[in-house]
Amino acid sequence: MAAKGTLNAAQEANEQAKRDSIEQTRPYVYAEIVGSLAGSPSWDLRITNMGNSAARGLTLEYDAWPETLDDIASKTKEMFETPRTLPPRASIRVYWRLEANGRFEDGTTEAGLPRHGTITASYTSDDPSRPTYTDSFDVLIDVSGYMPVPEDGYTADRLPDGPIKTFYNLG
Structure with a gap:
């Protein structure tokens, strides 16, 4: 009887160690939506893998796509639907929503995705059994x-016209 109890306890301990290992290495x-690198009042989406292994087959869903997709929304939707691998401690940052204090050239005042909704991330790990x-x-x-939001800082306005200014504006 004591041997069977010891065997069961050892098996349970091994199973728990396996579960712990999966949780530590997954x-x-x-x-998260964060203030945009484009400045206030715009927003970026940052997707981060804080785990210890690659997130494989990562896809995202959003439950509040607008009826018509502008350039930002259509590129974001394409990114969401394209499976990718996100290495450990890596992140992806993209525009989520741009808002113009005045107006954009086409007369609109905002572009991108709505201010409310839910993003769902689905992915697997390196171990196909997980x-x-x-x-x-x-x-x-x-x-x-x-x-x-910083009140001052480096802006492209301070750069001379040319490739450096163009590169800065693209970034």
Whole structure:
């Protein structure tokens, strides 16, 4: 009897060690909306793998696509639908929403995705025996408080016309 109890305890300990190892080495992908590198009042989407292994077959879904897709929304949708590998400790950052204090050249005042919705990330790890992980993240721009924005800094206006200014504006 004691031997059987010891065997069962050892098997349970091995199973727990296996589960712990999977949890410690798996990818952990999250998505967040952050203040845009383009400046206020625009927004970027940052997708990060904080895990210790690559997130493979990473795809994203969004539950609030606009009826008509502008350039930003269509490129974001294409990115969401294209499976990719995101290495450990790596991230992807793309425009989510651009807002013009005045107006864009086409007369609109905003481009990109809505201020509310849910992003769902699905991915697997390096080990094919592990499950597909699925996590959801809320987009709550209007109820996220104020984000700090620098009042000054380097701008393209200070650069001379030429390839460096063009490169800066692209970045």
